[in-house]
Amino acid sequence: MKRVLAILLAFQTMLSAGVLELDIITYDQFVSRDEEALKQLKSALLEKGIVGIKGIPGYREKVNAYIEAAGHFFQLPEEVKEKYAPNREAGDLFLGYEKGKEKFKRADGEWVVDDLKVSYYAFVPDNESNKWPTEVELKTAYEELGMLMSDTAVQVMQQIDLIGPSTLDGIPRVGRMLYYRKSVEGRSDNPLWCGAHFDHGLFTALIPAVYFEEGKQVDEPADAGLFVKPTNGTEFEKVVANDPDVMLFQVGEFGQLVTNDAIKATEHRVQRPLAGSIERYCMALFFDVSMDMVVDSTSTLTNDSRYKAGGCSYQHWSNESFKRYIVAED
């Protein structure tokens, strides 16, 4: 009974969520260092944890090509996609195909596996560790979009003093091509495509999601999509990101650690719609620092059991984060 009540409460909370006022500045304002726009960009990241930049040259075309390529890959038969899953026993990294491997703790304390979330991980820029399918052409669209997201996000991070000019030199970004399977296929008691969490790295860039129903592109359902708990707020709010010309940016936990809470990580989740048979495509690009970078932080995140007091390397923080959120192989 308690469990049923918790689920009902979760659904009700979702339906009553407010809408976040997303701050969007134009790319022209950004590159011309428009003072007001830069102020807005910074305060949005500090107070809400998310901001958008609109009108980046070439962006929309790259997103369109990427969505098409992602569709081709994810529509391949399961046994073909599985060929590209990492063989962890053989020491493979996380690169390639991943299906339903993450778990997040729900408000009622239960750990829930995101069984509808499917990913394809690759480094950006491309390197020899990446896996690419031979059945469909994925690499070009993936890498071209990833590089544009990388270049733009690096400028944003420099603008808010999260990194210096060479902090990320030589460190690949981690791309995550995301596909959320049909909303009707999941556990009926899990209203989420992706449970509430913070990204563990420095910073994240993402595209507005694209939705399909019965093979046709549809608008984002009002009750679905990315929800963010504003840094200065207490409740999750919906991010209306229906403009394909906008690139979005969020803050990760290591960003919070290195700035001693001057900037806070963005808590977010992805809701699936309660009606319809909807699929969702997205792309996230994660920014890591060097694995041997060590922080001795005063952030509240130092109370987290993943943190190592006295000096926590990014390697340690990453390993502990994966241990917490990745479902162990049987």
Ligand SMILES: [Fe+2]
């Ligand atoms: Fe995330």
